[in-house]
Amino acid sequence: MVPSSKEQIEGLLTDILQNSTMEDEEVLLHLLSGIRHKQQGIHRRYINAALHMVGKFEPEVSEVRIPITPVIHNTIKVPHGGIIATVADAAMGGLASRSVPVGFNVVTTNINISYIATTTNKELIARGRFVHKGRQTLVMACDIEDETGRKLAIATASFFVIQRRQS
Structure with a gap:
């Protein structure tokens, strides 16, 4: 059995x-x-649950936070670059998706991230903002810091507006 x-x-x-x-x-x-x-x-x-992600979204800016724990560490015990990119994508994509008309959503078509520093502090904070708002595409930017204000990375991304799928 x-x-x-x-x-x-x-x-x-x-x-x-x-x-x-x-x-x-x-x-x-x-x-x-x-x-x-x-x-x-x-x-x-x-993914949001596993990372203990918390977000705050206003009309023009967003903030997504996750705790820095061994769950997100790389081999040198600092936040993994892919996790930093994920948090940036959540901040930018969450803001972008809230800006489109009802019945629509967005998908990431491109993301670029430049890593600046590492941290052993307690929290990752990604702050997203608009660079361009078009009818079909949105371009976003994001700063990723720790809770002390240490800049860890900067990111930009493009999003394509799609019709929301039926559940």
Whole structure:
């Protein structure tokens, strides 16, 4: 008999916890609490839940924040460049998607990021803004910093307006 998914998860968690380091436990707690937040409706997407992403969107600017934890570290224990790009894309794309008419959304067509510095501080903050608002394309810019104001990266992206898919 093949074990159920829940049985597989329970076995895997038992094995992981028996051999876990404090860092393993920190990461597991982070990811599991993210899934709980998704279940509770705090986050609509698993990526936002896994990263503990918080966003604030105004008509012309946005701010997306995530905690810096081992979940997002690269091999030198600083935030992974792909995660920095993901947070920048969320800040710019979230702002862009809120600017289009009802029934439409946006997709990223291009993103460019220049990395400036690393950090071992506590939070990544991406602040998005408009460079160009067209009917079919939007061009955005974003500064990514830590909570001390240290500039980590700058990004630009283009977004294409599409008709929203039916759920």
